Amino acid sequence: MSRYKVAVQALPAQTFSARLGGNTLTIELQWMARLEVFRVNILSALGVTLTAGRILLPGVDLLAGLYPPPQISYGSLTLEGDQSTPDNLGVANSLVWSDD
Template sequence: MSRFKVELQALPAQKFTARLGSFTLTIELQWMARAEVFRVNIFTAQGAPLTAGRYLLPGADLLASLYPPPGANYGSLMLVGDMATPANLGINNMLVWADE
């Protein structure tokens, strides 16, 4: 099993690309002040949406229950550590990808 940390910045909104195994995905994070949670949108390298509006919660797999193309396995991507806020994102927690 391969695991690695996806770099995050302590910002209320960010968009970045991440190499997850053989796939490059674009990840958008937006802080929702009223709900006090980050909303996550994930796109393929070609810009096709994989998921939108998922919440960034500790232990929740952001790539679960996707319908990838045949033969594509994106693995899992989850927040490990404290509940994310704009002040502690990437400091008291980390986004971890695993290929299983």
């Protein structure tokens, strides 16, 4: 079983590519000030949207329940630690990928 942290910065908005197992995904994080949460969009290496508008919350798998179910197993991507804010993202919490 593989498991590792995905590097994120304490910023209100960021877009980055992450190698998750055998797949490279683009992850977009955008702070929603009114709701005080991060909105997450995840795209495949080809730019196909896998999920959009998910909320970054501790313990929630951002890759769960993709529809239609992909032919590729993307694993899980979960925030561990404190609820994220622009000041503590990647400091008091971690974005963790696992192939389980």
